[in-house]
Amino acid sequence: MKYLGIQPARPKVAVFDFTGCEGCELQLANKEASLGAFLASVEVVNFREISSEARDDYAIAFIDGCISRDDEVKRLQAIRGRAEVLVAMGSCACFGGVHRMKNAFDLAEANAEVYGDAPKETSPVRAVKEVVPVDLEIPGCPVSKAEIERIVQHVVLGVPFAFPVYPVCVDCKHQFTTCMFEHGELCLGPITRAGCGAPCPAGGLGCWGCRGPSEDCNIEEFRALAAERGFEARELTERLAFFGGFEELR
Numbered sequence: 001m002k003y004l005g006i007q008p009a010r011p012k013v014a015v016f017d018f019t020g021c022e023g024c025e026l027q028l029a030n031k032e033a034s035l036g037a038f039l040a041s042v043e044v045v046n047f048r049e050i051s052s053e054a055r056d057d058y059a060i061a062f063i064d065g066c067i068s069r070d071d072e073v074k075r076l077q078a079i080r081g082r083a084e085v086l087v088a089m090g091s092c093a094c095f096g097g098v099h100r101m102k103n104a105f106d107l108a109e110a111n112a113e114v115y116g117d118a119p120k121e122t123s124p125v126r127a128v129k130e131v132v133p134v135d136l137e138i139p140g141c142p143v144s145k146a147e148i149e150r151i152v153q154h155v156v157l158g159v160p161f162a163f164p165v166y167p168v169c170v171d172c173k174h175q176f177t178t179c180m181f182e183h184g185e186l187c188l189g190p191i192t193r194a195g196c197g198a199p200c201p202a203g204g205l206g207c208w209g210c211r212g213p214s215e216d217c218n219i220e221e222f223r224a225l226a227a228e229r230g231f232e233a234r235e236l237t238e239r240l241a242f243f244g245g246f247e248e249l250r
């Protein structure tokens with residue numbers, strides 16, 4: 001596949017799943033209209049969801065999921081050792097995702113409550129960057145199909161990719177979505193990084209902040225605004241904790 005008459009490099013790519021629902025890697029594979037172009041622009045050498053290939057000669061490794069067991073730490077370190085570029089894909093990989101909520105509990109107690117006499121090995125949830133160096137983070141639960149396709153194009157062509165610096169509200173305004181915050185729904189859109197296309201407000205829900213904070217977001221001002229509109233501090237704190245992206249700001 002040529003671009004401007006130039007044959008781009010076809011990098012060897014691998015996708016690996018850790019603790020997560022595997023929904024982010026499914027985003028790479030779930031649209032037949034563009035799957036062919038994706039497969040033509042990269043050489044997939046290891047991607048359990050779509051291929052029986054399981055080679056270790058990859059240049060780019062996409063990591064789906066967070067790290068919640070010791071064996072995952074060792075596996076991730078081995079992948080980092082082989083990959084030239086390591087990409088954290090999705091909110092689980094970037095922030096710990098919904099799994100990070102378990103860190104607020106006593107793990108032994110929670111394990112016994114869920115698994116009774118057959119406890120499972122588990123450790124506090126960590127984002128990928130808390131275990132190994134990460135070259136690029138792509139947030140979202142799941143990642144946006146359109147955005148990850150653009151990123152793959154940029155990587156293949158060797159062109160730097162820039163995420164939007166503005167909040168989700170701008171995505172809403174672009175598509176004339178009725179503001180849910182104005183209609184009494186708690187919405188983290190004013191402090192969350194855009195780029196998802198604001199599907200939650202378009203579907204009648206407030207934003208839950210799965211993409212983490214937008215650049216220079218003013219969380220204190222947002223807290224004051226939410227309080228002014230009658231939302232309890234506890235409700236806001238719980239929502240900020242949901243995907244783990246606001247942990248450093250809460």
Ligand code: SF4
Binds near residue numbers: 025093142
């Ligand atoms: S970020 Fe969401 S969609 Fe992606 S693996 Fe985690 S839970 Fe699944």
Ligand code: SF4
Binds near residue numbers: 168
């Ligand atoms: S619905 Fe939320 S994200 Fe959309 S404009 Fe209103 S506050 Fe912003």
Ligand code: SF4
Binds near residue numbers: 193196201
């Ligand atoms: S609107 Fe908010 S919760 Fe929904 S996909 Fe976008 S960032 Fe995530």
